[in-house]
Structures are given as C-alpha cells and as structure tokens.
Amino acid sequence: MTDRGRLDIHDVDKSFYVDGAEVRALAGISLSVNAGEFVTIVGPSGCGKSTLLRLVAALDRADSGAVSFDGEPVTQPSLRRGVVFQDHRLFPWLNVEANVATGLLKANGTDAEKRATASRLIALVGLNGFEKAFPHQLSGGMAQRAAIARSLAAKPDILLLDEPLGALDSLTRGHMQTELLRVWQHEGTTMLMVTHDVSEAVYLSDRIVVMDRDPGRIREIVEVPFAKPRTRLDPAVAALTERIVDRLENTLA
Amino acid sequence: MIRPLARRRIDVRGIVVPLVLAALWVVASVTGHWDPHLLVPPAQLARGFIATLHNADFWIAAGSSLLRLLTGWLAGSVAGVALGLVVGCSALAEQIGAPSLNAVRQVALFAWIPLLTAWFGDGNTAEVILIALAAFFPAALNTETGCRNAPIALREVGRVLEFGPREILRRIIIPAAMPSIASGLQIALTSAWIGTIGAEYLIDQGNGLGVFLSSARMDNRMDVVLFCIVALGFIGFALSTALRLAFAAGTPAMALAAVDD
Numbered sequence: 001m002t003d004r005g006r007l008d009i010h011d012v013d014k015s016f017y018v019d020g021a022e023v024r025a026l027a028g029i030s031l032s033v034n035a036g037e038f039v040t041i042v043g044p045s046g047c048g049k050s051t052l053l054r055l056v057a058a059l060d061r062a063d064s065g066a067v068s069f070d071g072e073p074v075t076q077p078s079l080r081r082g083v084v085f086q087d088h089r090l091f092p093w094l095n096v097e098a099n100v101a102t103g104l105l106k107a108n109g110t111d112a113e114k115r116a117t118a119s120r121l122i123a124l125v126g127l128n129g130f131e132k133a134f135p136h137q138l139s140g141g142m143a144q145r146a147a148i149a150r151s152l153a154a155k156p157d158i159l160l161l162d163e164p165l166g167a168l169d170s171l172t173r174g175h176m177q178t179e180l181l182r183v184w185q186h187e188g189t190t191m192l193m194v195t196h197d198v199s200e201a202v203y204l205s206d207r208i209v210v211m212d213r214d215p216g217r218i219r220e221i222v223e224v225p226f227a228k229p230r231t232r233l234d235p236a237v238a239a240l241t242e243r244i245v246d247r248l249e250n251t252l253a
Numbered sequence: 254m255i256r257p258l259a260r261r262r263i264d265v266r267g268i269v270v271p272l273v274l275a276a277l278w279v280v281a282s283v284t285g286h287w288d289p290h291l292l293v294p295p296a297q298l299a300r301g302f303i304a305t306l307h308n309a310d311f312w313i314a315a316g317s318s319l320l321r322l323l324t325g326w327l328a329g330s331v332a333g334v335a336l337g338l339v340v341g342c343s344a345l346a347e348q349i350g351a352p353s354l355n356a357v358r359q360v361a362l363f364a365w366i367p368l369l370t371a372w373f374g375d376g377n378t379a380e381v382i383l384i385a386l387a388a389f390f391p392a393a394l395n396t397e398t399g400c401r402n403a404p405i406a407l408r409e410v411g412r413v414l415e416f417g418p419r420e421i422l423r424r425i426i427i428p429a430a431m432p433s434i435a436s437g438l439q440i441a442l443t444s445a446w447i448g449t450i451g452a453e454y455l456i457d458q459g460n461g462l463g464v465f466l467s468s469a470r471m472d473n474r475m476d477v478v479l480f481c482i483v484a485l486g487f488i489g490f491a492l493s494t495a496l497r498l499a500f501a502a503g504t505p506a507m508a509l510a511a512v513d514d
Contacts, residue, residue: 059409077412089410093428102424106415154414 004070005035005157005190007056012065014051014216024215025051029065031209031218033158038184038191040201041209044248048216049194053160056192057083070157079107082156082189086163088147090135096122096146097131103153121149124183141172145179152187161193165200177203181229198248202241203230210247220247293476301476310465315484317460318449321377322492325384326445330438333389337396337437342426351397358390362444363451370456377459380452387448388441395437399430435500442496446489 014026025048033039041049054060055067058077067074069081082103090099100121104114122131125145135143144164151159164180165173177200184191184204195201201208205224212219222244230237281287282294293301305311339346340354365386369379403426411421427434453463462481469477 057413059412077415079415081413083410083413085406085410087406089406091407091410091425091428093431102410103414105420105424151413 003035006070007031007033007158007190007192008066008068008071009052009056010066010068012052012055012062012067014048014055014060014062026055026062027215027217029216029218031221033190033192035157036188036190037207038193038205039207039209040193040195040205041211042195042198042201042244042248043209043211043216043219044213046216047211047213049211050162051216053083053162053192053194056158057081057160059083079103079154080157082151082154082159084144084148084151084159084161084164086166088135088140088143090143090147090150092135095132095134096127096138099135099146100149100153103150107154117153118149121152122146124152124186125149125179139172141168141176144168144176148180148183152183152189155187156189158190158192161191163194163196166196173197173200178229180204185228198244199232199241202237202244203232204228208244210244290473290475293479298476298479301474302480305477305480314460314462314465315488318453318462319488321381321453321461322384322445322449325381325449326388326442328381329385329388329445330392330441332385333392333394333437333441334396334434336389337393337434338400338422338427340393341397341400341430342422347397354390354393358394362387362448363455366452366455375456375458380449380456380461383452384445384448388445391440391444392434392437395433395440396430399433399437400426402433403429439493439496439500442493443489446485446492450485 009029009031012026012029013024016023016025029048029052031039041052043049051060055062056069056074058067058074058081069078074081090096091102094102097118100118101114104117107114109117119131122128125148127142127145127149130138130142130146135146138146144167148164161180165176168176180191181204183189191204193201193204198208202224208222208224210219210222211217222240224240226234226237232238232241278292279295281292282289289297336350336354340350341347362383365383366379369382373379373382407425407429408421411425416424449461450463450466453459453461454467455463457464457467462485466478466481466485469481
C-alpha cells in the first residue's frame with residue numbers, strides 16, 4: 001500500500017439547471033478514501049455518482065464544499081488522478097501503443113522510459129500483439145483495457161473509474177473485473193469506481209458507498225470484510241450482495 | 254478482433270448512362286434529325302478531337318489553367334483552413350467572424366468579377382484571386398464545422414491528461430477535424446476548377462482552357478467546344494480522384510475508419 005492517494009470530499013453540493021429548473025445532483029456529500037483503498041459507488045440512475053467522480057477529476061466544479069487530494073485542494077485535472085470513462089474514449093486516429101503513450105505526453109521521463117512504460121502497461125492489460133491495432137479494430141473489452149493502460153501510464157495515485165465495464169457483455173465483464181483486481185494489486189493505486197452492478201462492487205471493493213437520489217446523497221457506506229480474491233459463489237459474498245440490492249430496491253420504491 | 258479492410262470494387266453500372274446518351278447522339282446524327290452545326294456528328298467530332306489533341310495551343314491552354322487552378326486552390330485553401338481553425342476553435346472569433354463569413358459566402362462567385370477586375374485589372378491576378386475565393390469558402394466552412402464537432406468527450410480526455418490548449422488543438426481537435434478538412438479541400442478543388450474556367454471564359458485574357466473554349470465558340474467550332482467540355486470534365490475528375498487517393502494514402506487510419514462507418 002502506498003501512502004499517496006488519499007481523497008477527501010467534504011460537504012460538496014452540485015446543482016444543474018435543466019430548462020430553468022434546478023436539479024440537485026449532489027447535496028452534502030462527504031467521503032474519504034484511504035490510500036490504496038478500493039471503493040465503489042452504487043446507486044440508482046441520476047443519484048449523481050458520475051457527477052461526483054467528475055468533481056474529483058476536476059472536469060466539473062462543485063458549487064460548494066471541498067475536494068482535496070493528499071491534503072491539497074483539487075482545482076484542475078491532474079495526471080495524479082487518472083480517469084477511465086464508460087466509453088473507452090481512445091483517440092480513433094492513434095493505434096493502441098500511441099494511445100497509451102498520450103497518457104505520458106505530460107509526464108516526466110525520457111522517451112525510452114516512456115516507451116518502456118507503455119509496453120509494460122500494454123502487457124499488464126494483456127494487449128501484447130495489438131500495439132499497432134487501431135481502436136475500431138478492437139473489441140469493446142480490448143478497447144477498454146487499452147483505455148485503462150492509458151490512464152495508468154502516468155502512474156496516477158488514484159484511478160477514477162466511471163462505469164468502466166458497463167458497456168461490456170457479461171462474460172467479458174467478469175474477466176475484466178479479475179483483470180482490474182490484478183491491476184489494483186499490482187500497481188497499488190487507490191480506486192474509486194462507479195458501477196451499476198452490485199455484485200461487481202462486492203467482488204472488488206473494500207467499501208461500497210450506496211447513494212440515493214433527489215437530491216443525490218450518500219445513504220450508507222458498507223464495509224466488505226472478505227479477503228480478495230473473492231468468489232461470487234461464496235455464501236457470505238452472495239448474502240452481502242443480496243442485502244445491498246435489497247437496500248437499493250427500497251431506495252427506488 | 255482485427256477486421257480486414259473492405260475492398261473497393263469498380264462498378265460497371267456507372268457506364269450505362271454515357272453509353273445510352275452516345276447511342277442517342279449517333280442515331281440523331283445519322284437520321285439527320287439534328288442540325289449538324291449545333292450538334293456535330295460523331296465522325297466530325299472524332300476529327301476535331303484528334304486535331305485538338307495535336308494542337309499545341311490546347312496543351313498550353315490546359316497547362317496555364319492547371320497552374321492557375323493550383324495556385325488559386327492552394328492560396329484559398331490555406332487561408333480557408335486557417336480561418337476555419339480560428340473560427341471553429343474560438344467562441345469569440347466565431348461570434349465576431351461567423352456572421353460576416355456566412356453573409357459573404359452567399360454572394361455568387363462570378364459576381365466578384367467586376368470588382369476584382371476593377372481592382373486588379375483584366376488578367377491573371379484577378380483570375381487567381383477569384384479561384385482562391387472559390388476554394389476559400391468550402392475550405393473554411395468545412396474546417397470550422399470539423400473543429401466545432403471534435404467530440405467533447407475526447408477534449409475531456411485531453412484535459413485529464415494535462416494537455417494544454419495548444420496540445421488539445423494539435424493532438425485532438427485537428428486530427429478529429431481531419432476528415433472534414435479533407436472533404437473541404439476536395440470540394441474546394443472542384444469549386445476552384447469551376448472558378449478557373451469561369452474566370453478565364455468571362456475575363457477572356459491570356460492563356461487558359463476557358464479562353465480556348467471561348468474562341469472555339471467564336472469560330473463556331475462545336476467539335477472543339479465539345480472536346481473542351483470533355484477535357485474539363487476529365488481533368489476535374491482526375492484531380493479530385495488524385496486528391497482523394499492522396500488523402501487516403503496519407504491517413505490510413507482515417508481510410509480504415511471511413512470504411513468501417
């Protein structure tokens with residue numbers, strides 16, 4: 001575990017205006033994520049979980065409250081806070097190698113070091129042999145793995161994952177969850193992930209933040225005490241998944 | 254996984270319409286249903302074609318027109334792409350520049366001739382400027398549209414990767430706009446070729462296919478006129494095909510992406 005990568009969100013509010021009407025996406029959100037921790041956020045659509053991630057990435061700005069990372073206020077995007085979007089967002093005009101390398105454009109290091117890092121990450125996400133392939137030639141899962149490699153390239157202290165596996169079929173998804181766990185164990189990066197999938201959250205996280213909507217707020221934070229790697233068939237894992245799903249369904253009712 | 258590049262096949266169906274028209278022409282000429290002065294019979298046309306192909310004046314005219322076209326197209330395209338980038342990337346420049354640009358482009362191209370010839374004289378300068386204008390608008394508008402449509406999602410990736418404004422322009426907006434810029438340059442070439450012949454024909458000075466065409470009309474040589482029309486179509490088609498192939502060769506990734514769409 002590293003000592004870098006601690007996130008503190010304190011009493012954050014964020015509203016949008018849709019046709020002149022105020023939509024309170026987030027109201028009074030406070031959350032801390034420890035260095036090296038894997039935290040997922042689950043909740044119904046429109047509970048502001050993606051908005052929260054965008055605030056941490058500094059792609060949007062909070063109306064009030066504070067986001068700080070390793071004690072410093074978050075004001076603009078930084079390579080220290082990597083982002084993986086739901087759609088892979090690879091540059092379609094660059095091949096896999098060049099896409100991963102864009103993650104290093106503003107990072108320190110010589111060209112040789114950057115090339116070595118890029119090829120190490122391509123291997124880490126299992127894309128050896130596809131260095132020269134363009135995004136449209138890749139399957140959804142492969143493209144998302146390339147996007148993960150790109151976001152890891154500058155060695156971020158936290159990775160913000162916005163439903164990174166949401167667009168994948170269930171088989172690829174299960175495989176990618178294992179990969180994500182492996183990357184997390186290997187790199188020691190703090191992970192903050194938004195997902196719709198409760199069993200994915202239980203499989204991967206140390207803690208699960210359950211959110212509620214109108215306004216977007218934290219309903220509860222659930223500790224997941226089981227050792228990793230976990231199996232979905234483990235009765236304790238299944239029971240916890242069931243409990244959180246019930247909670248979410250009550251939220252919606 | 255890796256999908257193969259689809260092959261472009263030549264479709265022979267495109268030849269049907271010209272063949273039918275040619276057949277109608279032969280029938281009309283042979284049966285004497287048409288005044289041979291207005292529509293030359295095939296045999297006379299063939300003689301006229303061969304004579305014109307051997308006429309050095311024709312080749313000098315064609316060379317002059319091509320040179321004029323390329324000069325005007327290059328100048329107009331460079332200016333158009335530059336302005337398109339500025340207006341497409343800066344909200345302020347758009348607010349200031351877009352209304353004027355959209356108003357000026359409504360002016361029919363050849364309406365500029367009186368003004369340009371008054372300013373620059375009846376000659377090559379006015380012609381090249383007119384050609385440049387013909388190329389300018391398609392280049393500018395396509396570049397502007399391409400930049401404006403560069404996906405916000407990819408610009409956000411640039412911000413996350415700590416790209417500055419210049420890197421976002423160079424590494425995200427321009428590559429994303431490239432297909433649109435390329436098609437703008439192709440439309441600009443076609444438009445500039447129309448402008449070239451129009452300007453030469455209307456200003457009617459010096460060498461050029463437009464001038465050659467005009468004097469063939471004066472001499473009532475309809476065989477030569479027809480030959481020129483065919484030659485203009487052929488040259489235009491060859492130029493735009495060459496440009497398309499050049500773009501395709503220059504940007505293999507784009508070509509692949511275009512095939513996939």
